[in-house]
Amino acid sequence: xxxxxxxxxxxxxxxxxxxxxxxxxxxxxxxxxxxxxxxxxxxxxxxxxxxxxxxxxxxxxxxxxxxxxxxxxxxxxxxxxxxxxxxxxxxxxxxxxxxxxxxxxxxxxxxxxxxxxxxxxxxxxxxxxxxxxxxxxxxxxxxxxxxxxxxxxxxxxxxxxxxxxxxxxxxxxxxxxxxxxxxxxxxxxxxxxxxxxxxxxxxxxxxxxxxxxxxxxxxxxxxxxxxxxxxxxxxxxxxxxxxxxxxxxxxxxxxxxxxxxxxxxxxxxxxxxxxxxxxxxxx
Amino acid sequence: xxxxxxxxxxxxxxxxxxxxxxxxxxxxxxxxxxxxxxxxxxxxxxxxxxxxxxxxxxxxxxxxxxxxxxxxxxxxxxxxxxxxxxxxxxxxxxxxxxxxxxxxxxxxxxxxxxxxxxxxxxxxxxxxxxxxxxxxxxxxxxxxxxxxxxxxxxxxxxxxxxxxxxxxxxxxxxxxxxxxxxxxxxxxxxxxxxxxxxxxxxxxxxxxxxxxxxxxxxxxxxxxxxxxxxxxxxxxxxxxxxxxxxxxxxxxxxxxxxxxxxxxxxxxxxxxxxxxxxxxxxxxxxxxxxxxxxxxxxxxxxxxxxxxxxxxxxxxxxxxxxxxxxxxxxxxxxxxxxxxxxxxxxxxxxxxxxx
Numbered sequence: 146x147x148x149x150x151x152x153x154x155x156x157x158x159x160x161x162x163x164x165x166x167x168x169x170x171x172x173x174x175x176x177x178x179x180x181x182x183x184x185x186x187x188x189x190x191x192x193x194x195x196x197x198x199x200x201x202x203x204x205x206x207x208x209x210x211x212x213x214x215x216x217x218x219x220x221x222x223x224x225x226x227x228x229x230x231x232x233x234x235x236x237x238x239x240x241x242x243x244x245x246x247x248x249x250x251x252x253x254x255x256x257x258x259x260x261x262x263x264x265x266x267x268x269x270x271x272x273x274x275x276x277x278x279x280x281x282x283x284x285x286x287x288x289x290x291x292x293x294x295x296x297x298x299x300x301x302x303x304x305x306x307x308x309x310x311x312x313x314x315x316x317x318x319x320x321x322x323x324x325x326x327x328x329x330x331x332x333x334x335x336x337x338x339x340x341x342x343x344x345x346x347x348x349x350x351x352x353x354x355x356x357x358x359x360x361x362x363x364x365x366x367x368x369x370x371x372x373x374x375x376x377x378x379x380x381x382x383x384x385x386x387x388x389x390x391x392x393x394x395x396x397x398x399x400x401x402x403x404x405x406x407x408x409x410x411x412x413x414x415x416x417x418x419x420x421x422x423x424x425x426x427x428x
Numbered sequence: 429x430x431x432x433x434x435x436x437x438x439x440x441x442x443x444x445x446x447x448x449x450x451x452x453x454x455x456x457x458x459x460x461x462x463x464x465x466x467x468x469x470x471x472x473x474x475x476x477x478x479x480x481x482x483x484x485x486x487x488x489x490x491x492x493x494x495x496x497x498x499x500x501x502x503x504x505x506x507x508x509x510x511x512x513x514x515x516x517x518x519x520x521x522x523x524x525x526x527x528x529x530x531x532x533x534x535x536x537x538x539x540x541x542x543x544x545x546x547x548x549x550x551x552x553x554x555x556x557x558x559x560x561x562x563x564x565x566x567x568x569x570x571x572x573x574x575x576x577x578x579x580x581x582x583x584x585x586x587x588x589x590x591x592x593x594x595x596x597x598x599x600x601x602x603x604x605x606x607x608x609x610x611x612x613x614x615x616x617x618x619x620x621x622x623x624x625x626x627x628x629x630x631x632x633x634x635x636x637x638x639x640x641x642x643x644x645x646x647x648x649x650x651x652x653x654x655x656x657x658x659x660x661x662x663x664x665x666x667x668x669x670x671x672x673x674x675x676x677x678x679x680x681x682x683x684x685x686x687x688x689x690x691x692x693x694x695x696x697x698x699x700x701x702x703x704x705x706x707x708x709x710x711x712x713x714x715x716x717x718x719x720x721x722x723x724x725x726x727x728x729x730x731x732x733x734x735x736x737x738x739x740x741x742x743x744x745x746x747x748x749x750x751x752x753x754x755x756x757x758x759x760x761x762x763x764x765x766x767x768x769x770x771x772x773x774x775x776x777x778x779x780x781x782x783x
Contacts, residue, residue, distance in 0.1 A: 222652060248654035260649035262642045264709075273642050276635065277654045283663060286634025287627055293634065300635075340653050 154392045156407055164405060166392050169199030173236050175344050175376045176221065176252075181230035183220060190216050191400045194230070198344065198393075203370055204378045205391030207411075209420060213400040214380045215257055218346050221378075222254055223247045235343065249277055253342035255333040257349050257380075263322030267313065267332055270321045271304040274339025279303070307335050310372070311365060327358050331365075338369065345369070347379040351386050359383055363390050388412065396420065434629055437712050441625065445618045452614075460726055468722045469617025470496075470679035473624045475702040475714040477671035480628055482700070483709035484637070485664040486644030487544070488552040491559030492672055492699050495532040497691035499673025500680035501566055503528030504605050507681060508598050509573050511609070521611045524681065525620065525674045532673020535562075536666045544661040547647065551665075559696055566688035571599040604687030605680070612682040620678050624671050628711060631667065640664045705746065 156164040165174050174197040181194035191213045198204050206214050219225045221232060223244045232239050234250055242250065253274075262270050279300050285292045308314045311331040316324060321332060330350060337345055350366070351359045363386050370377055381387050387394065388408040396404040396411060398420040404411055411417055448465070451457050474496060481489045506527035507520055514520045535558075543554045570581040570588065574595025581588040586597045599605055631637045639660045642650040651657060680686045702721060706713025724742065728735045749755050 244651040245654050254652055260646045262645035264645050269638050273638055274653050283636045287630045
């Protein structure tokens, strides 16, 4: 499989217990979670979760099924209100923000089970991502004032530009729900990018893709990071993808972090191997 | 919705208006049909506006007649109290429509604020209750006018208004409003239909409309890309209620008497039937379904006692037929035989964002 060259990155500690790539160290991490935790009734879903993501880092969040990875995403985007701890986005606490405000502050995400606007066209899906970038009022739209034509033209151009990242311009007028599975996953990423985020959360972007599609996706994730100069945090079960492009990896098991480090550190960590494969039987 | 589709809607509506006007001047329109023209226009506006809530926003509303009722009574009160101050009919009619729309819109806003923040079918429950509450409030409401201005009284009788000599009672409790000067004409109705179509179709194909449809398709995803859920739900619902209010004024100004009982639960359901039968989110379908279903009972007059029975059967058959794949395929094959295939093939490649 053709995988992009893994960048040789040294991870350095930042104040607190977190690590980020050395090149990002002179700036504050884009996101830092401190002692984060959430309980559902009596169940401790996530506990003592510490993590920092550098400004231009591609970070990975892995762990066995049910480890709490998506719950962490839902905490970062304020779908859930954390029970303990704090999340700092660009140094600002997002404690009192709603999902909508968190997006405007710079976190965009995709979903494990694709959530597109299935009845709308591909172009409209991307334009919805641009909703807060290009603005005009309801009556400007109804009365078709000059502002409408100007903004819609701008939106169309931006949408096409964004679609071209994944070479999807030809799908622009298709119904989003009618796209093939892989294209729907890509469209979700484009829509998230359209909101102009500084941190992109990808929830299993390679799920259901074949090896050649996954390889393509890996290249594209790196390309997105390099073009937009943003940080990306991804949840993924495909180890080729995770080990291939992630710089810092965080392993979660039963809601707790069991390891943090570079791909090679993670691959050789006995606790991680145990979490994935189980304990070797004695004797 | 494709551009040529929009022109098809406007074109057909304008063509229908011209044809009916020509037929009327030729004396070929029966008086019973002529009496139906304004109600058809009012119901088209009702259906188009309800489609905005049910089809485009994806929230069920069971009290659309309540907004119509508010629009009808406030609009007529405005019209009657302006009678001496503003004799020309056109500006008075327009002001009445705006008053009706404004009051209904405010009512929609007040209901929407608490209810549209919730997820689920709460709007259906609350609007159902709202329709009944409005009916009962207007049944107990007395409004009169004299030289000192408008007088309001609640739960009493018309004497409690303390009107001066020469004052008139406008809303007389359960008896409603009597002695309305009929201002609505087919042309006014047609103009209101065009305005409603213009507002709804342009709203759908703009930034706000996209956000509204995004909420319908996937609320969680819409939130994740920073779309303010309550704002756009309210925007759709208030626009829908205001248009229903204008339709109510148009409807009421077509009769000499109007009572609150006219705008009951059955009316709400009737409008919902127009919307569902025409297709959720399909504005064009709403217009056709409304026209057919308002005229149908008139055409079925010869069945006398069995009229509503036949009406129900026709309704069920149409619903079955339009949802039956075999029937649709047969129809398509039939159409294919008549129209060269090339013309149809070109249509299939396009996508329709709103249906």
